[in-house]
Amino acid sequence: MPLDASKLLPPAILVETLTKRFDAHTALDAISFTVPAGQTVALLGGNGAGKTTTISILLGLLLPTAGTVKVLGYDMLTERYRVLPRMNFSSPYVDLPHRLTVRENLTVYGHLYGLTHLNHRIGRLAEELDLTGILTRPSGNLSAGQKTRVALAKALLNEPELLLLDEPTASLDPDTADWVRGFLENYRARTGATILLASHNMAEVERMCDGVLMMKGGRIVDRGTPADLLSRYGRDNLEEVFLDIARDRHQTEIVG
Numbered sequence: 001m002p003l004d005a006s007k008l009l010p011p012a013i014l015v016e017t018l019t020k021r022f023d024a025h026t027a028l029d030a031i032s033f034t035v036p037a038g039q040t041v042a043l044l045g046g047n048g049a050g051k052t053t054t055i056s057i058l059l060g061l062l063l064p065t066a067g068t069v070k071v072l073g074y075d076m077l078t079e080r081y082r083v084l085p086r087m088n089f090s091s092p093y094v095d096l097p098h099r100l101t102v103r104e105n106l107t108v109y110g111h112l113y114g115l116t117h118l119n120h121r122i123g124r125l126a127e128e129l130d131l132t133g134i135l136t137r138p139s140g141n142l143s144a145g146q147k148t149r150v151a152l153a154k155a156l157l158n159e160p161e162l163l164l165l166d167e168p169t170a171s172l173d174p175d176t177a178d179w180v181r182g183f184l185e186n187y188r189a190r191t192g193a194t195i196l197l198a199s200h201n202m203a204e205v206e207r208m209c210d211g212v213l214m215m216k217g218g219r220i221v222d223r224g225t226p227a228d229l230l231s232r233y234g235r236d237n238l239e240e241v242f243l244d245i246a247r248d249r250h251q252t253e254i255v256g
């Protein structure tokens, strides 16, 4: 039987009893989950469920109130510097400086990662992501689809082993969104990278993800493969499962 290398690696993400409070508000309430190396896992949940807070803590942008976060085997509180070069993220809510051209932005980020052969790397990503014609355009003047492709190029500059994506296809037309999903699937197949994505698009999650973490009110209220969840809730698609969870219609009421 062939050996599955991912089983020999530490989980890409290990989160134990992670809590985040903003003053009196508990945004994350002692959540625990694992993302095995090489898998694509979705964080799902309604507005305010805690998805962005989780991703921000995984990136080291927010400090947890309590709990443990290990990324690629290292503690994010004490050994962040070891893992940051091996991970990256993309979010439609984080804009690149508007006045810098696309090439200038990618160059600045490439230097932050200490990358060598940066022009070659930018040229290659520009070809893959169809950016060659807009490298000299100011980043502030791009369409949503172009901005998403530039943000992905930024996220892939260091060829990350772990990619965190906050709503990777938000505000894209169906054709561009489909292209982005295909691109990410190819990236994962080529590099063996792990992807954690927050999404409101259930079809995207069914297509791309091995695992789903359903969040609500700062807790993980259900989890499993998309197929597990469909069968447990007796539903045909994840959108219906999502609505069942959002509206507190429990599996037992639906199935049994």
Ligand SMILES: Nc1ncnc2c1ncn2[C@@H]1O[C@H](COP(=O)(O)OP(=O)(O)OP(=O)(O)O)[C@@H](O)[C@H]1O
Pocket (backbone or CB within 6 Å): 022, 025, 026, 027, 045, 046, 047, 048, 049, 050, 051, 052, 053, 054
């Ligand atoms: N800096 C902050 N200060 C105070 N409260 C915050 C802060 N950041 C997030 N919150 C609160 O924490 C909760 C979780 O927010 P978070 O942004 O993680 O949700 P989300 O699941 O990403 O939602 P959405 O789908 O709307 O992006 C929300 O109630 C939010 O108002």
